[in-house]
Amino acid sequence: MRNSPAIAAAFEMTPGRYPEHTTLGLYRDVLSQALREWHVRPGQLDGLLIPPADMAADRPDVLMHERFIDELGIRSVLSETMFAGGASYALMVQRAALAIADGRAEAVLCAGAGKFPKLDLDTRRSMSKIFQPQFELPYGPTIPAMYALLATRHMAEYGTTAEQFAAVAVAARRWAMRHPQALMRPRGEIDVAAVLASPMVASPFHMLDCSVPCEGGGAILVTSGEVARRICAQPAYVRGMGEFHSHGYQSQADEFGVSIGAREAGRQAFRTSGLTPGDIDVVEIYDAFSAMPLICLEDLGFCGKGKGGALVESGAILPGGELPLNTYGGLMSFGHVGDASGLSMIVEGARQVMGVAGERQVASAATALVHCYGGMQADHGTLILAREA
Amino acid sequence: MTDPRPVPVPAASSAPYWEGAAQGRLLLPFCSDCARHFFYPRAWCPVCMGRNLVWREASGRGTVHTFSVVHAAPAVGFEGQVPYVIAVIDLAEGPRMMANLVNCAPEAARVGLPVRVVFEQRGEMRVPQFTPADGY
Numbered sequence: 001m002r003n004s005p006a007i008a009a010a011f012e013m014t015p016g017r018y019p020e021h022t023t024l025g026l027y028r029d030v031l032s033q034a035l036r037e038w039h040v041r042p043g044q045l046d047g048l049l050i051p052p053a054d055m056a057a058d059r060p061d062v063l064m065h066e067r068f069i070d071e072l073g074i075r076s077v078l079s080e081t082m083f084a085g086g087a088s089y090a091l092m093v094q095r096a097a098l099a100i101a102d103g104r105a106e107a108v109l110c111a112g113a114g115k116f117p118k119l120d121l122d123t124r125r126s127m128s129k130i131f132q133p134q135f136e137l138p139y140g141p142t143i144p145a146m147y148a149l150l151a152t153r154h155m156a157e158y159g160t161t162a163e164q165f166a167a168v169a170v171a172a173r174r175w176a177m178r179h180p181q182a183l184m185r186p187r188g189e190i191d192v193a194a195v196l197a198s199p200m201v202a203s204p205f206h207m208l209d210c211s212v213p214c215e216g217g218g219a220i221l222v223t224s225g226e227v228a229r230r231i232c233a234q235p236a237y238v239r240g241m242g243e244f245h246s247h248g249y250q251s252q253a254d255e256f257g258v259s260i261g262a263r264e265a266g267r268q269a270f271r272t273s274g275l276t277p278g279d280i281d282v283v284e285i286y287d288a289f290s291a292m293p294l295i296c297l298e299d300l301g302f303c304g305k306g307k308g309g310a311l312v313e314s315g316a317i318l319p320g321g322e323l324p325l326n327t328y329g330g331l332m333s334f335g336h337v338g339d340a341s342g343l344s345m346i347v348e349g350a351r352q353v354m355g356v357a358g359e360r361q362v363a364s365a366a367t368a369l370v371h372c373y374g375g376m377q378a379d380h381g382t383l384i385l386a387r388e389a
Numbered sequence: 390m391t392d393p394r395p396v397p398v399p400a401a402s403s404a405p406y407w408e409g410a411a412q413g414r415l416l417l418p419f420c421s422d423c424a425r426h427f428f429y430p431r432a433w434c435p436v437c438m439g440r441n442l443v444w445r446e447a448s449g450r451g452t453v454h455t456f457s458v459v460h461a462a463p464a465v466g467f468e469g470q471v472p473y474v475i476a477v478i479d480l481a482e483g484p485r486m487m488a489n490l491v492n493c494a495p496e497a498a499r500v501g502l503p504v505r506v507v508f509e510q511r512g513e514m515r516v517p518q519f520t521p522a523d524g525y
């Protein structure tokens with residue numbers, strides 16, 4: 001792309017509980033810590049992309065960019081409160097990269113923070129807006145059950161097993177053991193038997209097949225290559241981008257054993273980058289539940305359709321494996337930081353390519369693919385990041 | 390005690406569906422312009438946006454396309470139903486719809502299971518549900 005758009009800096013808070021903070025308070029922590037760590041002043045920014053605060057609430061705050069333009073005192077050529085659930089941040093990076101390629105912007109800040117709402121009755125009611133009120137809600141849908149519909153169909157079509165889904169959770173924990181901020185690191189490693197022995201939530205998902213709710217936030221700075229090279233030693237250039245919206249409500253998905261969004265967004269990302277799955281060194285895939293990385297790996301083209309179970313069971317996705325997956329521990333073991341969850345895997349993909357992932361650094365990481373989805377895996381965004389523009 | 394599960398609120402585009410259900414009939418919207426059923430009922434055909442919609446009674450037969458058994462963290466109003474089966478049904482007429490599998494042990498649920506529609510009282514309404522077809 002023109003002007004070599006790149007992630008120049010990435011920051012993430014330690015996932016956990018921040019009872020002293022409101023959501024806006026978390027945002028202020030994220031923004032002040034990130035800019036201080038990066039040695040960037042607000043006046044150097046010319047864009048701000050941010051999601052609504054409290055996306056799951058009855059009335060999310062949808063004027064977040066206006067609020068923070070004022071708080072940061074910036075004058076920007078690009079600003080928006082963007083919402084596509086967990087895909088919001090991947091799409092923010094794409095919007096920023098396109099504006100930079102177009103010469104309209106030079107330094108765009110993408111930020112997110114989230115409280116994990118207390119699951120009281122009011123919150124559970126307002127969260128149910130993601131379900132069709134007449135044709136889904138009367139049947140008692142839950143988020144784990146709606147994702148489980150894909151897993152069950154995948155098992156029936158391809159012979160995938162609960163052990164294979166569990167292998168994704170086991171690998172995530174192994175990676176989390178190498179991440180000082182990971183929420184589940186103190187719990188130690190787990191094995192397949194432990195996943196299968198944890199309480200069943202919505203078949204085939206056990207508790208350890210599910211991501212771990214917590215609070216936190218982070219920020220990503222997307223700049224032109226020229227600016228990025230002044231800010232960091234090794235930028236993570238945005239080489240490929242893809243987006244797809246496969247359905248609205250979950251019951252309207254065209255297929256259940258397939259992530260159509262991963263297939264279509266992934267195809268675009270590979271086409272725009274000129275790369276193929278064989279060129280990718282690190283993969284970060286949104287893992288609300290263990291089955292999703294397995295299914296998305298297939299649809300992104302990392303193995304044949306139906307071969308995801310064998311791939312994850314082979315050990316390829318573990319530290320030292322050929323296809324390192326969710327190297328920060330994923331939402332299952334790093335933590336699912338409320339509304340900012342879709343940012344964590346982009347931060348990690350960028351850090352791997354920048355060579356600053358510490359103990360968990362994949363030695364040969366010249367490229368990373370990041371895939372995020374939101375809604376009931378309806379909204380999809382794929383990024384391919386690379387050491388070379 | 391009253392049933393705490395949500396009662397559907399019909400919209401203009403779905404009123405005939407719910408009136409049919411109240412009479413024990415599963416009515417599907419059918420687009421006269423492109424000659425196909427669709428689901429769920431809405432203001433226009435999702436393929437051609439045509440508004441020449443008619444209601445056709447479905448056979449009520451189908452098979453389980455996929456499902457999940459909810460064991461924990463149930464939906465609001467479903468606390469007393471655990472474990473319950475939430476399923477997507479391939480209707481014989483083509484479209485898919487969500488429903489619970491009722492009168493079916495959770496361990497008997499499987500992809501491909503032949504099912505038939507039944508109607509369950511919910512407040513003043515009746516809600517289409519599916520149960521294993523005779524012989525299973």
Ligand SMILES: [Zn+2]
Pocket residue numbers: 420421422423424434435436437438439
């Ligand atoms: Zn039509």
